[in-house]
Amino acid sequence: MREKRNIFSSNVWRFLFSFVAVYLLFLSEKGQERVNIWINLVEFSDKRTSDFIVSQTDLEKDFEKTRVAKWISRKYKVSNDAVREIVEISFSAGDNFEVDPYVIIAVIAIESSFNPLAESSAGAIGLMQVMPLIHRKKFEKYGGFDKSLDVKVNVYVGTEILKNFYLRYGNYQRALLAYVGVSQNSNSRYPKKVLRLRDRLKKLIKTP
Numbered sequence: 589m590r591e592k593r594n595i596f597s598s599n600v601w602r603f604l605f606s607f608v609a610v611y612l613l614f615l616s617e618k619g620q621e622r623v624n625i626w627i628n629l630v631e632f633s634d635k636r637t638s639d640f641i642v643s644q645t646d647l648e649k650d651f652e653k654t655r656v657a658k659w660i661s662r663k664y665k666v667s668n669d670a671v672r673e674i675v676e677i678s679f680s681a682g683d684n685f686e687v688d689p690y691v692i693i694a695v696i697a698i699e700s701s702f703n704p705l706a707e708s709s710a711g712a713i714g715l716m717q718v719m720p721l722i723h724r725k726k727f728e729k730y731g732g733f734d735k736s737l738d739v740k741v742n743v744y745v746g747t748e749i750l751k752n753f754y755l756r757y758g759n760y761q762r763a764l765l766a767y768v769g770v771s772q773n774s775n776s777r778y779p780k781k782v783l784r785l786r787d788r789l790k791k792l793i794k795t796p
Contacts, residue, residue: 653672693789
């Protein structure tokens with residue numbers, strides 16, 4: 589009986605000691621300060637980790653763009669600075685319209701060989717060979733028809749057209765047939781050329 593009382597007494601003292609410790613650590617004014625400090629430290633640590641991940645992602649993407657631009661510059665005999673701007677705009681348009689930027693870059697390569705002043709006999713103009721009379725309304729949001737040869741405007745309008753076809757047909761193969769202006773039953777090699785170049789560019793950035 590005495591042994592049970594001793595155990596009970598011991599448990600009570602442990603409880604009281606634990607309560608006092610918890611109070612001093614967390615519930616008292618100083619304890620609350622400690623809790624706030626720990627919370628701030630955790631939040632700061634999480635923010636630094638998040639910032640590090642973002643900065644790492646940005647660095648990787650920047651390296652990716654640089655490598656692609658250098659390859660294009662050599663292959664198409666175009667100024668590296670000019671190509672780098674086109675690559676940046678392509679990635680921006682890709683983000684804006686949720687289109688693979690490498691498909692955009694491949695379309696530019698096939699359509700105009702990265703010549704922003706390119707013009708076809710059918711009247712298609714610019715990097716993505718957009719038909720300005722057909723897509724006149726799309727240019728209005730970017731300053732009108734006069735901006736049709738502007739590098740950014742031309743890429744954005746071309747990407748919007750491609751995205752609309754993608755939404756209609758469900759894949760790049762069929763969207764590219766529509767983009768180049770042929771029927772869905774066409775044997776045109778255009779989609780394969782674009783997608784083959786896209787795959788080559790993606791393979792390029794993965795090669796050590």
